[in-house]
Amino acid sequence: MQKQSFIPSVKGSFSIKDSLVSVLQREADAILNLVSNFPDESVEFVQNTLETKGRIVFSGMGKSGHVGRKLVATFSSMGKPSIFLHPSEALHGDLGMVNKNDFFVALSKSGTGKELEQVINVLQMQGNKTSLICCRKGVLSKLVDLVVCLPFDREACEMNLAPTSSSTLMIAFGDAVAVSVSRVIGFEQKDFARTHPAGALGKRLLCKIKSFMYQGEELPFVKKDAPFKDLILTVTNKKLGIAIVVDEKNSLEGIVTDGDLRRACDFGPDLFNKKAEDIMTKDPKVISVDAKAYCALETMEKFNITTLVVTEGIKVVGVVHIHDLVKAGIK
Numbered sequence: 001m002q003k004q005s006f007i008p009s010v011k012g013s014f015s016i017k018d019s020l021v022s023v024l025q026r027e028a029d030a031i032l033n034l035v036s037n038f039p040d041e042s043v044e045f046v047q048n049t050l051e052t053k054g055r056i057v058f059s060g061m062g063k064s065g066h067v068g069r070k071l072v073a074t075f076s077s078m079g080k081p082s083i084f085l086h087p088s089e090a091l092h093g094d095l096g097m098v099n100k101n102d103f104f105v106a107l108s109k110s111g112t113g114k115e116l117e118q119v120i121n122v123l124q125m126q127g128n129k130t131s132l133i134c135c136r137k138g139v140l141s142k143l144v145d146l147v148v149c150l151p152f153d154r155e156a157c158e159m160n161l162a163p164t165s166s167s168t169l170m171i172a173f174g175d176a177v178a179v180s181v182s183r184v185i186g187f188e189q190k191d192f193a194r195t196h197p198a199g200a201l202g203k204r205l206l207c208k209i210k211s212f213m214y215q216g217e218e219l220p221f222v223k224k225d226a227p228f229k230d231l232i233l234t235v236t237n238k239k240l241g242i243a244i245v246v247d248e249k250n251s252l253e254g255i256v257t258d259g260d261l262r263r264a265c266d267f268g269p270d271l272f273n274k275k276a277e278d279i280m281t282k283d284p285k286v287i288s289v290d291a292k293a294y295c296a297l298e299t300m301e302k303f304n305i306t307t308l309v310v311t312e313g314i315k316v317v318g319v320v321h322i323h324d325l326v327k328a329g330i331k
Helices: 016-036 041-051 062-077 114-126 165-184 189-195 200-206 228-238 258-273 293-303 322-327
Strands: 056-060 082-084 103-108 129-134 146-149 242-246 252-257 286-288 307-312 315-321
Touching (some): 016 165, 041 129, 041 146, 062 103, 062 165, 103 114, 242 315, 252 258, 293 322, 315 322
Parallel strands (some): 129 146, 286 307
Antiparallel strands (some): 307 315
């Protein structure tokens, strides 16, 4: 029996697409209104964030709390350590997480909240700098050191009740502050990679070749006088698609690839009398053991090769294969 989707009936004509677009337009308009009527206190807010020797402590109830958690993640990943403090839990012991050097940021659409009132009073006595990000000034506005009141008209919700445009405004404003702060403190790609080591950029900038290379007994070493039969066995058994020709000190002499073996067939029947030095590529592409993994990938893609010899000085210490880099997400 074919499964049927259920869409509740709506009075009058109704277009789902039009409804979706309408909501997005209202939220976009709310942000554009913020751009046109940007609160002057925002600059001081950024300065307080920069001057804070401790962490940024975001706090809020309900949807404002969700916004706070999102901003904690954004600020922390962009170089400004932050934590979230739930107002209710704060009044039952979690206030101990806040040090006097921390900058407290309350989030409240209405600028009110009994729990936040108590939290702010305690932190003021402790000597913390406090601020409020809101869409309407309320009781909390009189308690904090700095108020950033975002210009706000109405929610994107048809009933003008559910926090939609207001929460979007807070997130967008918080993102703007985080990005501005990161620019001032000189937060760079390498710093972003450090806080996102498992992400594509983190892997690209942090992972070194030594984490992916084959080494020791895995390496397909042969000497220059190795006969053709030994070359075939080495390439086949080591399963890396090459044989590495080295001297007694493992200094690189050349490599023999699958392509070299195929081209050697031009020797005809005399092929089986040839040695490694007769077939090898004498100046293969190599890369330093201290290089980044993505550098190896770029080199292999540029020269259309699948393996790269890894060296330390003139000594061969490993081999890296393109499949292992791609599989690990190095891009």
